[in-house]
Amino acid sequence: MKFARLSRVSLGGVVAAALALSMTACGGDDKKSANGLEKSEINVGVMPITEGAAIQIAIDKGFFKAEGLKVKMRTITGAAEGLPLLKGGSLDIIHGGHVGIIQAHTSGAFKLKILAEASSMTKNLNGVLVAKDSKLASPKDLAGKKIGTNAKGNQNSLLLRATLAPFNINVNEDKDVVVAPFPAQEQLLKSGKVDAIIVPEPFVTQIQQTIGARVLTDFSSGPTKDFPITGFSSTDEFAAKNPKTVAAFQRAFVKAQALASDRSVLAAAMPKFTKMDPKTISLINLPAFPTSTNATRLQRVADVMKQFGYLKEPFDVKPMVSQNG
Incomplete structure (x- = not known):
């Protein structure tokens, strides 16, 4: 028997939770910043792994602050937990695997925008x-x-x-x-x-x-090989309503990504949002940290998903990707 796609039960649970949250949850601070951002504060869900380090680095290094943006970080287990919170408005941007994000988007339960690539495959990652x-x-x-x-x-x-x-x-x-x-x-x-x-x-x-x-x-x-693994996504609606905020997030994120492969930088950032100690950080295999977001690269994910039955039809990812870098 072949590997199953995301089960109807689990996807249905995500959808139900999202609908419930959309009726009750509230988003981040809507006040505009001095430099014209639609939102001066955003809530970002981050998985407590190396692929999420750029958010903490950007906070520590003042990259978000320099853009007039305050980021409130919340740890999540991944897309399954983050998507209902995203749709409900308690999170503005979430960190998750591209496979789960594309599955959720193509199911029709969510309309999503990929804002940034966070990691891609390396040996023994x-x-x-x-x-x-x-x-x-x-x-x-x-x-x-x-x-x-x-x-x-x-x-x-x-x-x-x-x-x-x-x-x-x-x-x-x-x-x-x-x-x-x-x-x-x-x-x-x-x-x-x-x-x-x-x-x-x-x-x-x-x-x-x-x-x-x-x-x-x-x-x-x-x-x-070099497969895109995780990224940061928002709802399509959030990205459309807050283009300046999204662009500010992307600029700060890219600066942090450029530093993420430095183990000394990781050693300072990661204990703040994970349980990893500096010794472990010095030994683990690191992902590649892309400093751009590219639809052609992400298309590989959708193509492999189609090849192995995770998508019923071919899917063009370009409309859901906010390219940058």
Whole structure:
């Protein structure tokens, strides 16, 4: 059985929550700034991972302030949590995986605008880990094996499908995938309840260190080489009503992205919104931090989604991308 798309139940829950919130939630401060921004304060949801570091860096370095913009940051787990808050108005911009954002947009439940690319794939940024004494030696050995990950039908599932395609392997998601939060994946592997786990950094590095796990494969080659992973998005309505605010956010974000690959800068910023300590930050594999947002690059995400059944029809991402840089 092939990997499932985002389930109707989970997507329906997101839509229902969004509709409820849209009736009750209120947005950020609407007062205009001295330099003509439509909003001088915005609320931004950020995942507590390296890909979200640019927001904290831009706050610390005064890049947002220089644009006349005050950013209030709130940590979120990703698009599934952030989308209802975005639609309800309690968040203006959210950080999430491009796969989830495109799925939500094409479903018709949300009309979204991608404002900035936050990260793209590098070696061992995400990976399939196995126990140090595992007999699994290559991706083809995953056929029929139990695999742990954080959700079904999500971006990790798509990355795995693309990686296994050359071996003609389909994973039975209902039977063989064990769902648990990323912090619980180490125990799943250690206990032998699964044969492999799919995790992103910092878990790739941490689990190798703590139990001697090894990387069976990563997602940095083939159809997902340099693959765009996460970005920052708003509703289409917010972007249309607040073009100067969006442009100010983008300018400050790009400046911060240019610094994000400096581990000393990361070491100062990340403990403020994650539980990562400076030692971990010094060891983990870093993503690429794009300093522009490009529809041609993001089109690859939609194309791979269509290839593996995450989209029913071809989708042109250009109208939903606010290109910059």
